[in-house]
Amino acid sequence: MKSLALTSAIAIIFPSIVWATYLWPVPQSFKQGRVELNLDTTFHIEAPEVAYLQEAVHRYTELIIHERWTPVQVPLTPTNKTSPIARRTLGALEIIIADEDKKLEYGVDESYTLDIPINGGVATLKSETVWGTIRGLETFSQLVQARPERNEEGENMYFENEEDYDEGNYGFEDLFIPNTPIRIEDSPKFSHRGLMLDTSRNFYPIKDILRTIDAMAYNKMNVFHWHITDSHSFPLKLQSVPELAQEGAYKLHQKRLVYTKRDVRQVIDYAYKRGVRVIPEIDMPAHTGSWALSHKEITTCTGVHYLDESNDWSKRLAAEPGTGQLNPIHNKTYEIVEKVITEVSELFSDDWFHGGGDEPVYNCWNQDEDVRNYMKKNNATGVDLLGIFLQKELDMIHDSDKTAILWEDPVTNVHLPISKDVIMQVWINPVQLAVKKGYKVIASNYNFWYLDCGHGGWK
Ligand SMILES: *[C@@H]1O[C@H](CO)[C@@H](O)[C@H](O)[C@H]1NC(C)=O
Ligand SMILES: *[C@@H]1O[C@H](CO)[C@@H](O)[C@H](O)[C@H]1NC(C)=O
Ligand SMILES: *[C@@H]1O[C@H](CO)[C@@H](O)[C@H](O)[C@H]1NC(C)=O
Numbered sequence: 001m002k003s004l005a006l007t008s009a010i011a012i013i014f015p016s017i018v019w020a021t022y023l024w025p026v027p028q029s030f031k032q033g034r035v036e037l038n039l040d041t042t043f044h045i046e047a048p049e050v051a052y053l054q055e056a057v058h059r060y061t062e063l064i065i066h067e068r069w070t071p072v073q074v075p076l077t078p079t080n081k082t083s084p085i086a087r088r089t090l091g092a093l094e095i096i097i098a099d100e101d102k103k104l105e106y107g108v109d110e111s112y113t114l115d116i117p118i119n120g121g122v123a124t125l126k127s128e129t130v131w132g133t134i135r136g137l138e139t140f141s142q143l144v145q146a147r148p149e150r151n152e153e154g155e156n157m158y159f160e161n162e163e164d165y166d167e168g169n170y171g172f173e174d175l176f177i178p179n180t181p182i183r184i185e186d187s188p189k190f191s192h193r194g195l196m197l198d199t200s201r202n203f204y205p206i207k208d209i210l211r212t213i214d215a216m217a218y219n220k221m222n223v224f225h226w227h228i229t230d231s232h233s234f235p236l237k238l239q240s241v242p243e244l245a246q247e248g249a250y251k252l253h254q255k256r257l258v259y260t261k262r263d264v265r266q267v268i269d270y271a272y273k274r275g276v277r278v279i280p281e282i283d284m285p286a287h288t289g290s291w292a293l294s295h296k297e298i299t300t301c302t303g304v305h306y307l308d309e310s311n312d313w314s315k316r317l318a319a320e321p322g323t324g325q326l327n328p329i330h331n332k333t334y335e336i337v338e339k340v341i342t343e344v345s346e347l348f349s350d351d352w353f354h355g356g357g358d359e360p361v362y363n364c365w366n367q368d369e370d371v372r373n374y375m376k377k378n379n380a381t382g383v384d385l386l387g388i389f390l391q392k393e394l395d396m397i398h399d400s401d402k403t404a405i406l407w408e409d410p411v412t413n414v415h416l417p418i419s420k421d422v423i424m425q426v427w428i429n430p431v432q433l434a435v436k437k438g439y440k441v442i443a444s445n446y447n448f449w450y451l452d453c454g455h456g457g458w459k
Contacts, residue, residue: 022071023142025220027186032179035118039064039144039175040089045137047095052273053130057095060137065171068146083178086118090177093123093140095133102129104272105351106403110222111187112136116143118181132187134275135220139184147174192442194223194279198452200230200290203250203257210270217274224271225354227281228259231289231322235259240339247294264347272349279405280348282340283356285389286364289324291336298333299324300371301364317367319359328365328389329374338396345400353397354425358407360386387416394422405442408434 023030045057102108112127114136125136195216197204204212213224228236234248237258249256268278292302301317302324308315317323327333345353362382365371374380380388390410397404405423410416412429424434425442427450434441444450 023139023184027139027184028189029183029185031181031183033118033181034083035086035180036083037086037116037118037177037180038089039172039177040091041172043090043092043172043175045093045095047133048097048100050097050100050130053095053097053133055273056130056134056137060141063141064144064175067141067144068175069144070146070148085176086180088119088121090116090123091121093125096124096126097130097133098126098128100130102131104131104222104275104277106277107191109187110135110220110275111185112139114139114182114184114186116177116180116182131222131275134217135186135188136184138218138220139186143177143182144175145178147176188220188222192223193221194225194442194444195221196225196227196281196444198227198230199235199259200228201232203233203235206259206263206266209267213267213271213274213276216271216276222276224267224276224278225281226267226278227283227354229282229290230287231318231324233257234290234293236264236344237261238340238343240343241294241336243294244291244340248290261347268349277350277352278348279350279352279354280344281354281356281405282344283354283358284337284393285326285328285356285386286318286358286360287356288326289318289322291326292324295332295336298327298330298336300327300368301325315363316361317364318361323364325361325364326389327368327371328385329371334392337393341393341396342400345397345402351401351403352405352423353400353402354405355390355393355397356407357390357393358409358427360409362386383414383416386410386414390416390418394419408441411437411439 045061047053047057108131109128110132112125112132112135114123114125116123123140125133125140127133127136195212197209197212199209216222216224229248233250234244235250235258237245237249237260239261245256245258249258251257271278288299289302292299296302304317304323306316306318306321306323307313308317318325326337341353341355360382362385365382365385371385375382375385378384387410390406394404394406403421403423405425406418408424408426408429411418411424412426412433420438422439423442424439425444426434427444427446431441431443431445
């Protein structure tokens with residue numbers, strides 16, 4: 001009986017009508033009433049003095065004041081009744097965090113509970129970690145709407161241009177939260193919600209990378225996968241091998257387009273404060289044509305057309321224009337690879353490191369006489385050479401105290417015995433293939449998730 005009474009009490013506070021919500025991503029559990037609650041003109045967010053939190057509170061306070069969002073959609077549930085307006089205003093949002101010091105890493109608790117009472121005066125946002133708080137602040141900011149300004153005819157006015165809109169005159173006036181009381185219990189379905197940006201084929205100025213990270217935070221994504229290098233350019237300036245960027249970065253108006261260590265630290269710091277990890281990818285042994293501009297001696301088949309006159313795909317020298325592949329049998333190759341991995345691992349604070357490993361083209365290695373001799377002498381195949389290269393690379397990543405990620409190719413297109421603690425990023429095969437072999441995977445199938453080349457294809 002007791003529990004029945006409780007159920008009906010909740011049913012009164014949260015009627016079963018589900019009004020249109022505009023929250024993104026949609027929360028796991030969302031209960032709402034139908035009363036409009038105005039924000040008090042002295043509204044504020046109360047937060048403990050925790051690293052990263054004060055800045056987040058400031059950011060979202062500014063966002064709430066300046067965004068002044070008004071939905072233009074027709075409500076999903078048509079109604080003739082206007083919502084009643086709550087008698088009291090919302091004075092504050094109080095933040096409560098169980099563990100204030102948890103660092104941002106894979107699997108960190110990002111759950112939160114947000115309670116907005118009708119008449120209580122103070123809303124609460126509870127979470128286990130500051131990273132959950134940041135997700136909850138995003139949700140709270142999405143709930144706040146502005147009453148539209150009306151013209152003389154009493155019609156709503158919408159601003160098409162930002163210039164028409166005088167930000168200076170606004171505070172918390174005319175801001176409200178529809179459909180209170182609200183209770184949201186939320187946690188992410190996936191611990192890894194990534195976005196990859198390729199800065200080798202296209203160079204992006206730092207400000208564009210930061211805007212990308214802003215967009216990720218608004219969508220509650222938490223991993224920025226930075227595909228820094230490829231055959232097209234090598235934009236990362238490294239101290240231990242400066243020539244890679246000096247020769248391999250794109251040049252515009254006599255200036256190299258590079259990322260300095262300071263740039264990289266700025267990106268990492270900016271992302272961390274928004275709950276976004278930054279994982280570097282240095283793709284190898286294929287996709288390394290740009291390395292050849294300073295170190296031709298450690299690569300094979302560089303600087304040639306990727307197909308021969310027959311246009312026969314099986315005779316290709318690379319998967320796309322821009323040939324060049326690291327030579328797997330020369331010691332010098334590994335000396336340079338080790339410098340790159342060591343320095344990049346130190347620069348990027350996240351525990352994960354992406355080592356590439358996709359699209360090896362054995363025919364490219366076949367072009368090199370030393371490689372051919374080695375293969376003959378050791379009865380080795382192209383796949384064997386790939387295995388030798390990747391094992392050395394993975395050992396270096398491991399020695400730098402990082403968890404390695406590889407593209408799936410070495411375990412799904414061929415069957416190399418790569419250690420099961422390497423995470424496989426799936427792009428071309430069904431996810432099950434790598435999962436069945438016992439790997440943890442990042443699902444990013446190119447048919448569904450790539451935004452280049454039109455649904456992943458070139459045709
Ligand atoms: C709104 O009011 C009209 C006229 O009274 C009525 O016909 C209609 O059913 C009402 N709609 C809803 C959703 O209640
Ligand atoms: C390459 O390194 C291996 C192992 O360190 C060594 O045995 C070999 O002699 C080296 N080869 C050359 C050509 O220096
Ligand atoms: C060379 O390797 C293949 C497998 O890749 C094997 O079948 C063959 O017996 C080997 N030949 C010699 C001479 O070792």
